[in-house]
Amino acid sequence: MKKWTISLIGLLLAVVLTACGNQEAKETGTIRVGASQVPHAEILEQVKPILEKQGIKLEVQVFQDYVLPNKAVQEGQLEANFFQHLPWMETTNKERNYNLVKVIGVHIEPMGAYSSKYKNINELPNGAQVALPNGTSELTRVLLLLDQKGLIKLDNRDGDKTLENIQENPKNLQFKLLESAILPRVIKEVDLAIINTNYALQAKLNPVEDALFIEDKESPYVNVLATKKGKETDATIQALAKALNSPEVKKFIEEKYKGAVVPAF
Template sequence: MKKIFSLAACVALSANLFADTITVGATPVPHAEILTEVAKILKEQGHELKIVEFNDYVLPNLAVNDGELDANFFQHKPYLDEFNNQKGTNLVSVQGVHLEPMGAYSKVIKNISELKEKALVYIPNDPTNESRALNILEKAGLIELDKNVELKTPLDITKNPKNLEFKELEAAQLPRALEECDLAVINSNYALAANLNPTKDAVIIESKDSPYVNIVAVKKDNAESDKTKILVKAISDEKIKAFIEEKYKGAIIPSF
């Protein structure tokens, strides 16, 4: 009788382990696309991956912090660190997945050398991506920045030889506003969603040694949970690496 109960307990435990639904928040491109491939791996293992799409950078972190999501996949660690500091959240990175090189795009010029005096430049308005965008413009020789400031804004521009005018917008709005400006620095997830390929369409592109790797983030208390371990193992599978390389052809680079 004890053996029967022991066997029943093992079956119940196995059923619980392999019947998890893991809920992950993500921006549509490329994160939700990658997660759709991850879902196939998890399904083979007996798990369900529920993907909840967001079009901003705030709600998916708040949803993880509030326990509405098990994890999210849309951001890099510098953004997450700044978010935690600003919002008092306690989220951590559990896996680096890929790098999306940020690019500057234009409907007006084909080469950055063509950018005119007093050109209007749009940049993201969140602190980390704004600073990242300005660093890209500095590396292109358009501006110089105060080296003593970590998170830079247009107020930290020390030299602006072309007298460029800067306007800050929400990152998701930048592709739609490209017609309104001379140059816009756009995160690759939003660029790709607007059919802009960073390696082909950008007039400036971030170098591949960028620290801004996109990550899977969870609440700190759940960093070692079974769901987190299952998700991390699946998203870092060689099949996912091959998918990223084949589908995005260098516009997005695997980091595992």
């Protein structure tokens, strides 16, 4: 009887320890990711079922700005984020002394130019007001795009570009620098606004149909899954990276956004 009691206690202890282990595994199998609402959070929703089959719970926290998602990862409040391209992340690391790293590239969001007044850039009048994003890497990106379209001419100096790098401005364009999230709201107040695709989509703008011009698919500004240095090899991070580059996600991006967002894999 005594032996049976000891055996029963041992069995119950084993069950308890197993339950605790399973609970711990479940907890360590949760990954918290910060994302912009469109298209990043929408893409992550497609990833959830893929990860659930592997016992990983994906929690998505939506942000409306480009600063807090990196801060949250740097400070350990989130395991990763998915909202930015590589130049933005590298600039943030430099400016804020962060140590974020790219895990994998996912898609390209072509930057587009929008106007409620004109249908063609040739219609832009002399002295037209043009609204641009004020982030360092974003401003560089749009100035290079305006240079490519012949609206301005930049100097040949390497590195980030500012308005001071404009050598020629034949239409005497007047530039207004604003937070990226505000740009869709000022379209009617300016002649032209250069807007990130995620904010354009949130404002019900179709980059393919509504933009006067747009970056092509060869843009180097690939949106990436990012995490804090040292975490990029974690099993949950790698599982998320693999899921984001899966055939299911590629099909979703192509069918959902119809060229406004382009898979980079």
